[in-house]
Amino acid sequence: MSALLLVFSDLDGSLLDHHSYSFQAALPAVEALRERGIPLILCSSKTRAEIEPLRRQLGNRDPFIVENGAAVFLPAGSLQRIPPDCRPEGDGWVREFAPPRQRWLLELARLKAEYGAQFTHFEVMGVEGVVAATGLQPEAATRALQRDYSEPVLWQGDDAGREAFAAALSTAGATVLQGGRFLSVAGDCDKGAALRWLRNCYQREDPARDVHDLAIGDSANDSAMLESARHALVIRSPVHGFPPLQRQENTRYSEEFGPAGWARGVLEWLQHLDPYSQE
Numbered sequence: 314m315s316a317l318l319l320v321f322s323d324l325d326g327s328l329l330d331h332h333s334y335s336f337q338a339a340l341p342a343v344e345a346l347r348e349r350g351i352p353l354i355l356c357s358s359k360t361r362a363e364i365e366p367l368r369r370q371l372g373n374r375d376p377f378i379v380e381n382g383a384a385v386f387l388p389a390g391s392l393q394r395i396p397p398d399c400r401p402e403g404d405g406w407v408r409e410f411a412p413p414r415q416r417w418l419l420e421l422a423r424l425k426a427e428y429g430a431q432f433t434h435f436e437v438m439g440v441e442g443v444v445a446a447t448g449l450q451p452e453a454a455t456r457a458l459q460r461d462y463s464e465p466v467l468w469q470g471d472d473a474g475r476e477a478f479a480a481a482l483s484t485a486g487a488t489v490l491q492g493g494r495f496l497s498v499a500g501d502c503d504k505g506a507a508l509r510w511l512r513n514c515y516q517r518e519d520p521a522r523d524v525h526d527l528a529i530g531d532s533a534n535d536s537a538m539l540e541s542a543r544h545a546l547v548i549r550s551p552v553h554g555f556p557p558l559q560r561q562e563n564t565r566y567s568e569e570f571g572p573a574g575w576a577r578g579v580l581e582w583l584q585h586l587d588p589y590s591q592e
């Protein structure tokens with residue numbers, strides 16, 4: 314019997330180019346996954362409003378994970394059985410792992426008195442500020458502001474201040490993760506926990522099959538996901554080093570940046586697992 318193959322992928326700096334946000338170089342590998350019927354599960358700090366247009370562009374109908382693991386969305390037909398801890402949402406279901414964004418907005422407002430001009434965040438920045446900080450087009454920035462569970466923070470102070478700021482948020486119950494550009498402030502969730510939950514959902518549908526999952530990422534906020542999968546592909550970034558990982562086995566580091574490294578790594582993984590992917 315063939316193995317069950319799953320791919321969990323970060324977006325910015327991984328499937329998407331860090332500067333242009335293009336996924337063009339990754340398309341041969343995306344098509345290879347589609348031809349084999351292997352789910353490509355997008356797992357990002359991005360919001361649902363940001364990920365859904367990208368899924369349409371990619372022709373992707375698989376589950377997806379938003380806001381650094383805060384929630385898993387299950388489109389209709391993506392799973393045979395819906396887990397009991399999900400609730401209906403649109404034409405599918407959602408499993409939530411984090412409290413709503415408003416909780417963190419209140420905490421950030423409280424910390425403004427102590428840290429002042431050392432940070433700003435999406436709610437304060439608005440569309441123009443997000444465009445300036447990210448290079449996104451206004452329409453894309455508007456989607457990025459449609460957040461449900463988390464708040465990106467742009468730290469403008471020194472490293473010591475950032476550590477104290479993150480510690481204060483952690484004391485208030487937040488999980489603070491460093492992404493490519495922003496600190497992500499959310500609840501007690503991460504991409505790794507969301508990956509494990511969704512992998513178990515697939516496993517329960519076909520318990521006899523062995524699962525070979527691949528996690529792909531480039532930043533520190535991908536570490537929990539990269540550590541959780543059976544295989545890991547770490548993407549080279551043009552702006553920072555590889556995230557530190559405890560694992561060594563079944564771990565590849567790309568030579569190329571972004572989607573070019575993504576494509577090569579995925580195709581090599583498929584080639585390596587070819588005996589498992591055939592009926």
